[in-house]
Amino acid sequence: MQDRFDLLVIGGGINGAGIARDAQGRGLSTCLVERGDLGGATSSASSKLIHGGLRYLEQYEFRLVREALAEREVLLRIAPHIVWPMRFVLPHRPEMRPRWMIRAGLFLYDHLARRVSLPGAEGIALRRHPYGAPLREEITDAFAYSDCWVEDSRLVVLNARDAAARGAAVLVRTEFLGAERDAGGWTCRLRDAAGGERQVRARALVNAAGPWVMQAQAAARATARDRVRLVRGSHIVLPALYQGEQAYILQNDDRRVVFVIPYEGRFSLIGTTDVPHAGDAREARCSPEEAAYLCAAVGRQFRRAPDPSEVVWTYSGVRPLHDDGADNPSAVTRDYVLKADAPPGAAPLLTVYGGKITTYRRLAEEAVGRIGAALGRAGTPWTGTAPLPGGEFGGCDLPGFEAEAARRHPWLPPAMLRRMVRAYGSELDAVLDGATSLAGLGEAFGAGLTGRELAWLVEREWARTAEDVLWRRSRLGLHMDAAGQARLRAALGEAAVTAAR
Structure with missing residues (x-):
């Protein structure tokens, strides 16, 4: 691998991967370094939503909401x-926000940015509508509006894959140890998983280390003028609480909102919390108090109150929010802030504070524009129209593409086909690699994962461990039994050795 780059990006979350993709596409030779797995922290622990942030309207963050709505x-x-689109149901509780306020907010939500493919908001009489089935009888009215679902960790991987396809170096399990700056650039010290150290030169640095942004600043010996606030958002997964593809957004008594989202076919995902986090973000866990809080929030409006004993899985992510001085963690801005550190005659450093997954592409576009300008090669923004790997549907929508894939591969079980289409899209045939039967896909680990798909994940998507495969490249950890997971771990032990060679 080369040891000289225009740009070195620290952090393989959604912001770092998006910046690496954009920069490489503008002709800046780019190296992305990630200490663990791609999307291994905050970016795989989101609420899985591409949304404008309805509640941010109350905080007058109109620019953030407008930008996020356009990005949908x-x-x-x-x-x-x-x-893909998802319909959200907002039950009306008169003791919370008044009806006129909700109507006004939804009108703004529908009109702040151009809406092409998503239906607008509407009022619903719940006693005559299927959406009312899970809700308490006394809740008679609701509003419905549209936002989108995203496979968050796959979004990270696909950005990194596109960056690599365009020539970027993507180094996972590679720690940024530090850097020395001079007029011509940065000499960066890196350490791989085996403990080997190396140096690379870069004309510019981008610090997109997320919860570890301040540590990366210190390692680069940069002056940290801004700070982040670490806020933990926890989610719980329960057996499905209702039938249907709709999600619910519940106004809680503390004026926060809690989402209840259909998840993985037979579960409900509930989140999120906003709790100040102390300590290493890698140790973030959903506390019993957070699980109880989420269950209680649902129980106030659903006919059946879930109990924490029913939780089948939890996950927590630490949001590195730009510290704007707000007292309430829920009121801290979710907007991103980019700060340049480039003393006269010195190589540039750009640090990313905050941000949300919905606006990662716009953040990357602005970051690369600023770094490119500092290097005299700003280039032209391009990521708004170029499909990510698997996204070339040839004019079809998702149901149409899935139906066509079913005609080509009638031997694939419908549930397996649906999952693979939603993971690989137009790259499905490349993943199957000419197979015409289940037997042709190699070892069956369970839950629809096969040796052929595993080889793709290891060879093309940097997967190295069972956790990478089961909880980030997919969520098959919710479906695969212990015996299948043990076989997968054994196979990955061999695959990781092969890949390392």
């Missing part, structure tokens, strides 16, 4: 296999 349409175009 962009991401639906460039990644239709992993981003």
Whole structure:
């Protein structure tokens, strides 16, 4: 691998991967370094939503909401296999926000940005509508509006894959140890998983280390003028609480909102919390208090109150929010802030604070524009129209593409086909690699995962461990039994050795 680059990006979450893709596509030779797995922290622990943020309107963050709403349409175009529309039901509780306020907010939500593919908001009489079935009888009215679902960790991987396909170096399990700056650039020290150290030169650095942004600043010996606030968002997964593809957004008594989202076919995903986090973000866990809080929030409005004993899985992510001085963690801005550190005659450093997954592409576009300008090669923005890997549907929508895939591969079980289309999109045939039967896909680990798919994940998507495969490249950890997971771990032990060679 080369040891000189225009740009080195620290952090393989959604912001780092998006910046690496954009920069490489503009002709800046780019190296992306990630200490663990791609999307291994905050970016795989989101609420899985591409949304404008309805509640941010109350905080007057109109620019953030407008930008996020516009990005829904962009991401639906460039990644239709992993981003798809979802209808959200907002039950009305008169003791909370008044009806006029909700109507006004939804009107703004529908009109702040151009809406092409998503239906607008509407009022619903719940006693005559299927959406009312899970809700308490006394809740008679609701509003419905549209946002989008995203496979968050796959969005990270696909950005990294596209960056690599365009020539970027993507180094996972590679730690950024530090850097020395001079007029011509940065000398960066890296350490791989085996403990080997190396140096690379880069004309510019981008610090997109997320919860570890301040540590990366210190390692680069940069002056940290801004700070982040670490806020933990926890989610719980329960057996499905209702039938249907709709999600619910519940106004809680503390004026926060809690989402209840259909998940993985037979579960409900509930989140999120906003709790100040102390300590290493890698140790973030959903506390019993957070699980109880989420269950209680649902129980206030659903006919059946879930109990924490029913939880089958939890996950937590730590949001590195730009510290704007707000007292309430829920009120801290979710907007991103980019700060340049480039003293006269010195190589540039750009640090990313905050941000949300919905606006990652716009963040990357702005970051690369600023770094490119500092290097005298700003280039032209391009990511708004270029599909991510698997996103070339040839004019079809997702149901149409899935139906065509079923005609080509009638031997694939419907549930397996649906999952693979929503993971690989137009790359499905490349993943199957000419197979015409289940037997042709190699070892069956369970839950529809086969040796052929595993080889793709290891060879093309940097998967190295069972956790990478089961909880980030997919969510098959919810479906695969212990015996299948043991066989997978054994196979990955061999695959990781082969890949390392």
